[in-house]
Structure formats: structure tokens, C-alpha cells
Amino acid sequence: MNIDTLLIDLPAGKHPWRLPVFTDLGLHQQAPARLLAVLERQRPAVVMMSAEQLERLLDFPALALSDLSHLQQLLFISSRPGDWQLAERAAAQLDCHVEGFTDDGRDLVSVKREHQRWCQRALEHPQVNAVALHGTTLFAVPQPCEPATVDDQLDATAAAVDQQFSVTQLTDAVQLNQRLSHAALLSMLNGLEQCGLLPAPLNDVAHSLANAGITPGHRPLIARWLDVLQAEDLLRRQGDHLHPNLDASTWSDASLEGIWAQLSLDWARNTGGSATLDYARDNARQLPALMRGECAAVHLLFPEGRTERAAALYRESLAAQYQHRAVAHWIGAWAARQSGTEPLRVLEVGAGTGSTTQAVVPALAKVTVDYLCTDVSRYFSEQAAERLHAWPWVRHGVFDIDRPAPAQGYRTQSWDLIVAGGVLNAARDTERSLATLLALLKPGGWLVFSEPTQEEFWVMASQAFMLNQASDERALSSSTFLDLNQWQTALARAGFQGNRSLPAADHPLASLGHRVFVAQVPCQRLSRAALAAHLEHPDLHLELLDRLPDLPTAKDLP
Structure with missing residues (x-):
């Protein structure tokens, strides 16, 4: 933009009206203190600057103490069409006339009117509940669909x-899991005793844990141990303390070594592997150090940064084998039923060590598919790429289930299927993450995921030391996992339908609580294509979300 745009041409024979002498502060960045010094020293009636400079000036604390009464008009140039709100804010703070222009010469008032017109047009669609236009991206909240x-x-x-699977093999697996749980509970007693917490005080538990040297981040977990040990009848209330119901010899170091050794042998006979028991036993031996923060739990799962133990852990047990085979079978059958000409688009989130991926991709080998395998960690994404070299058509990327998808460069309604193996329990807010995944799926798309649905005591004595504090229903119940009913409720609230899971209630593995869920986005959900046809604006990018994003420079309509 140049000064010619600031002149107003009058009819022939008249002289053009010109602005008073103005100060051009340039479009490059300057410190707000320097800008303010120039304004006070030169006392211009008209000033021109960039939107970024204006923002910094308005946020500068010394602005309120400055005398800018000489300022009559401020002009700013912005590359952001939503900056009309900046003009309104500047007019209020500086008490002068403020005008904003885009870098292609349009004034922001006309841009604002145009934005409002397109927002109103979108709201006229019967399936749109709310909209916000930010730049050339229109965010819309579709109306919820009735379950079908x-x-x-x-x-x-x-x-x-x-x-x-044979019934005997599955029954043995359940019994082994029960023995693993009991060994973990005894190890908790051992850890509490070594930290001076037996008998466990009931008055001011937080203070007692602090005095015992329990690191602050782990105190909620240890408090949950006390609740679980009471519920399992291993601790009893007596006066203002909790006392063990078993003789101390049952959880001594020697006794626990024998219990873990025999359990490891039986586990290997049932599963063909030993990584899970090796990991659980290593954590049991280190519980006092874990409790005090002297040992990092991540180093036990990934010794020397290696992923082999974690990879085996997520595929070794009979419950894990059942989950992977169920997910792979369902996805293979789903893919075989698809008849479109476009490649099927599959997104895997939280792939981690790739155990679910390795089960799923062979089931898709006979169809045309765009498979994107992601994890929150680029390290895991790179590891998965190495492990999946036999399937070069698998792409790899980074995705965080705790962040809005568009902010990470993922367009909504772009995927036919999303796969998630044991990652949603790590979300800060499960329902919010489910809504994010629903927005990524096309109408009629599917979410297939596996999750534990009940407490696992050996996890409470190992991986729980690595989990973040939840902000959803788990925070209210102080639990690690949502139960089956909570999962089904969360799916329904997020907008999914169907929401069934395996294994069936009468299945031998049902008591372990490891489940495979299958949920669908309603086919009648408003699509990007339908909204685009309604708007007839080819230059607008559309994103359909469950709620409007936080866009401080966008004008949201009611």
C-alpha cells in the first residue's frame, strides 16, 4: 500500500483532499518503547504502522501513562483479514479514528461485512448450529444427528x-492375570512398608505421603493404592490407621522373588513370551525408588531408550493377541465391503511401537489404501517406519490427540477409518479427544479402538507412574481407565453411534476388561461437500467441528 491510497479524488476542477502531515512508522518490527517515544516526540496527527506493531503498542504497559492527545487518525496494514477487531480495540484505547487495510488495499470494514455475510449464509443451512470465519477458513458446528x-x-x-484360541488357553490366561494382580498388590504392600507407610495413617494422608518422601506427582497414585488394598481386603481400618491383613512374610523380598519367578514360568508357557512379567517384576523391585521419584518409570519400559520391551508388552498377553486379531479381522472385512474407486483413507493415532499397525496393515494388503501411521512422538513415528519397512505404502507422521486437528494441519472429514490401539486412555480429556477424531472422519466413517475398561493392579504398580492426570470422569473416580458404560456414554456424547465392543459378556476374557470398540459417525451428518454446495464460494476452506475453535480475531455469530 502507498500514500496514493490515502488520497480522496474530488470532482473535476477541485483539489484532492490530503491528509495532514503523517508519520510512517514502517512495516518492520520496532520495540513498543521506541514507537511510543517517536509518537511523543514528533506529536503527529496521523500515523501509519503495521498491525503487528499496533498490537505490541496496545499491549505495552507504559501506553496508559503516555500523552497521545495529538493523535487524530491511525492507519494500519494487516495481512490478516480478521483484524477489524484490532481496529476497534485501538480506537477505544487511543481515542482516535482508526482504519485498517489489508496488504492488497481493501479496508477491513468491508472485509468484516463480507465475513459476516458468508457467516450468515452458512447459518441459513438447516444443519449448521454455529459458524466462525477466520481468513479464508469457515468453521462450522453441525447439528447433532439422531442415533440410527x-x-x-x-x-x-x-x-x-x-x-x-482354545478355551483352555483363554481360561489359563485369566487365571494368570489374577495371579499377576495379586503379585502386584503384595508388591505395593512391600513398597509402602519400605517407605515407612505401614501401618498407613488415615488422617491427613497427603501430609503423611509428603513426610515419607513420596514425590508430589505420585501422591495421588499412592493414595489410590490405599483404597485398592482396602477394597481387596489386604488392608483393614483400625483406629486412625490401615493395618495389613496378612503376615509381613507374605510380601517380604524373598517371598515376592519366589512368586514372581513361578509366575514368569507359567506366563511364558501360556503366551510364549516373558517381556510382560520381566517388566512387571522390574517395576515391583523398584517401587520405593519409583514412589520417591528416585527412578524414572519410563526407563524401565524403555531401557537405554530401546523399544523392544514396550513392543513385546503390547502384543504378548492373550488379551493383547485377541485385541489385535479382532481389530485386524474387522478392518479386513470392512475394507473388502468398500466399493468406491478412491483409495481408502486410514489414520492410525497413537501407534507407539506399532504393535496394532503390524496386525492391521496385512489385512489391507489387497485394497488400495492411504494409510497414515502417527504418534505424538516423532521418535516413535521414526521407529515405526523402520519396523514397517515391509509395507512401504504406509506413511508416517505426528498427531497429538490432545490438540485440535486443524491446528496440526489435519483437515476435518478426510478419513474413512481411524484406528487407535490403547492410546485414548492417555488423553487428558477422553470425550474431547473422541470429538476430535469424529470431526476427522467422513460421514459414515468408523473408529476402531482397543482399551482397558477396568483397573489393572500391575499397571497401577508400573505404567501408572508415567500417566498424566486426567481431566475427565477418571479424575472424579481417581481411576486409571474409563469403564465400559463410561466409554459407551463418552462415544454417544461425542456423536458416535453403534458403540459396541468385544469380547461378549460371556466370553472367558471378558472379566479382564480389555475391549475392542467399533463406532460409526452418522451417515446423515453434515458433510463438507453439502455445505460447500450451499455456500457456492469456491475459495472458502471448510472445517466442521463439534465446537468453534478459539479464534481471537474471528467474529463469531450467535
């Missing part, structure tokens, strides 16, 4: 997977 009957083909998957 879903043909999820889950029963066929259940029947196919059950044929791959």
Missing part, C-alpha cells in the same frame, strides 16, 4: 477370532 441402527458386523469378527 448400525450394521457393525462385529458378531462375525467375534466368531472368527474365537476359532483361533
Whole structure:
């Protein structure tokens, strides 16, 4: 923009009206203190600057103490069409006339009117509840859909997977898990005793944990141990303390070594591996150090930064094997039913060590698919790429389930299927993360994920030391995992339908609480294509979310 744009041409024979002498502060960045010094020294009636400079000036604390009464008009140039709100703010703070222009010469008032017109047009669609226009991106909140009957083909998957396991093998797996839980509970007693917390005081538990040297971040977890040990009848209330119900010899170092050794042998016979028991036993031995923060739990799961132990942990148990085979079978059958000409778009979130990925990608080998394998950590994403070199058509990237998808460069309604293996329990707010995943799926798209749905005592004595504090229903119940009913409720609230899971209630593995969920986005949900056809504005980018994002420079309409 140049000074010619600030002249107003009058009819022939008249002289053009010109602005008073003005100060051009340039479009480059300057410190707000320097800007303010120039304004006070030169006392201009008209000033021109960049939007970024103006923002910094308005935020500068010394502005309120300055005399800018000489200022009559301020002009600023912005590359952000939503900066009309900046003009309104500047006029209020500086008590002068403020005008903003885009860098292509348009004034922001006309841009504002244009934005409001397109927002109003979007709101006229009967399936749109709210909109916000930011630059050339229009965010819309679709109207919730009524639940419909879903043909999820889950029963066929259940029947196919059950044929791959013997009843004896599954029954033994459940008994082993019960023994693993008991060994973890005894190890908790051992850890409490070594930290001077047996008998455990009931009055001011937080103060007692602090005095025992328990690191602040782990105190809520240790307080949960006390609740669990009471519920399992291993601690009893007596006066203002909790006392053990078993003789101390049952959780001595020697006794625990024998229990863990025998359990490891039996576990290997049932699963064919030993990584899970090695990991659980290593954590049990280190519990006092973990409790005091003297040992980092992540180093036990990833010794020397290696991922082999974690990879084996997530695929070794019979419950993990059942989950992976169920997810792979369902996805393979789903892919075979698709008849479109475009490649199927599959997004995996929280892939971690790639155990779920390695089960799923062979089931997609016979179809045309765009498979993006992601994790919050670039380190894991790179590790997964190495492990999946046999499937070069798998792409790899980074995705955080705790952040809005558009802010990470992911367009809404872009995926046919999303896969998540044991990652949603790590979300800060599960329902919010489910809503994020629903927005990424096309209408009629599917979410397939596996999750524990009940407390696992050996996890409470190992991986729980690495988990963040939840801000959803788990915070209210002080639990690590949502239960089955809570998952189904969270899915429904996020907008999914169907929401069934495996194994069935009468299945031998059902008591372990490890489940595979299948949920669908309603087919009648407003699509990007339908909204685009309604708007007839080819230059607008559309994003359909469950709520409007926080856009401080966008004008939201009611």
C-alpha cells in the first residue's frame, strides 16, 4: 500500500483532499518503547504502522501513562483479514479514528461485512448450529444427528477370532492375570512398608505421603493404592490407621522373588513370551525408588531408550493377541465391503511401537489404501517406519490427540477409518479427544479402538507412574481407565453411534476388561461437500467441528 491510497479524488476542477502531515512508522518490527517515544516526540496527527506493531503498542504497559492527545487518525496494514477487531480495540484505547487495510488495499470494514455475510449464509443451512470465519477458513458446528441402527458386523469378527484360541488357553490366561494382580498388590504392600507407610495413617494422608518422601506427582497414585488394598481386603481400618491383613512374610523380598519367578514360568508357557512379567517384576523391585521419584518409570519400559520391551508388552498377553486379531479381522472385512474407486483413507493415532499397525496393515494388503501411521512422538513415528519397512505404502507422521486437528494441519472429514490401539486412555480429556477424531472422519466413517475398561493392579504398580492426570470422569473416580458404560456414554456424547465392543459378556476374557470398540459417525451428518454446495464460494476452506475453535480475531455469530 502507498500514500496514493490515502488520497480522496474530488470532482473535476477541485483539489484532492490530503491528509495532514503523517508519520510512517514502517512495516518492520520496532520495540513498543521506541514507537511510543517517536509518537511523543514528533506529536503527529496521523500515523501509519503495521498491525503487528499496533498490537505490541496496545499491549505495552507504559501506553496508559503516555500523552497521545495529538493523535487524530491511525492507519494500519494487516495481512490478516480478521483484524477489524484490532481496529476497534485501538480506537477505544487511543481515542482516535482508526482504519485498517489489508496488504492488497481493501479496508477491513468491508472485509468484516463480507465475513459476516458468508457467516450468515452458512447459518441459513438447516444443519449448521454455529459458524466462525477466520481468513479464508469457515468453521462450522453441525447439528447433532439422531442415533440410527448400525450394521457393525462385529458378531462375525467375534466368531472368527474365537476359532483361533482354545478355551483352555483363554481360561489359563485369566487365571494368570489374577495371579499377576495379586503379585502386584503384595508388591505395593512391600513398597509402602519400605517407605515407612505401614501401618498407613488415615488422617491427613497427603501430609503423611509428603513426610515419607513420596514425590508430589505420585501422591495421588499412592493414595489410590490405599483404597485398592482396602477394597481387596489386604488392608483393614483400625483406629486412625490401615493395618495389613496378612503376615509381613507374605510380601517380604524373598517371598515376592519366589512368586514372581513361578509366575514368569507359567506366563511364558501360556503366551510364549516373558517381556510382560520381566517388566512387571522390574517395576515391583523398584517401587520405593519409583514412589520417591528416585527412578524414572519410563526407563524401565524403555531401557537405554530401546523399544523392544514396550513392543513385546503390547502384543504378548492373550488379551493383547485377541485385541489385535479382532481389530485386524474387522478392518479386513470392512475394507473388502468398500466399493468406491478412491483409495481408502486410514489414520492410525497413537501407534507407539506399532504393535496394532503390524496386525492391521496385512489385512489391507489387497485394497488400495492411504494409510497414515502417527504418534505424538516423532521418535516413535521414526521407529515405526523402520519396523514397517515391509509395507512401504504406509506413511508416517505426528498427531497429538490432545490438540485440535486443524491446528496440526489435519483437515476435518478426510478419513474413512481411524484406528487407535490403547492410546485414548492417555488423553487428558477422553470425550474431547473422541470429538476430535469424529470431526476427522467422513460421514459414515468408523473408529476402531482397543482399551482397558477396568483397573489393572500391575499397571497401577508400573505404567501408572508415567500417566498424566486426567481431566475427565477418571479424575472424579481417581481411576486409571474409563469403564465400559463410561466409554459407551463418552462415544454417544461425542456423536458416535453403534458403540459396541468385544469380547461378549460371556466370553472367558471378558472379566479382564480389555475391549475392542467399533463406532460409526452418522451417515446423515453434515458433510463438507453439502455445505460447500450451499455456500457456492469456491475459495472458502471448510472445517466442521463439534465446537468453534478459539479464534481471537474471528467474529463469531450467535
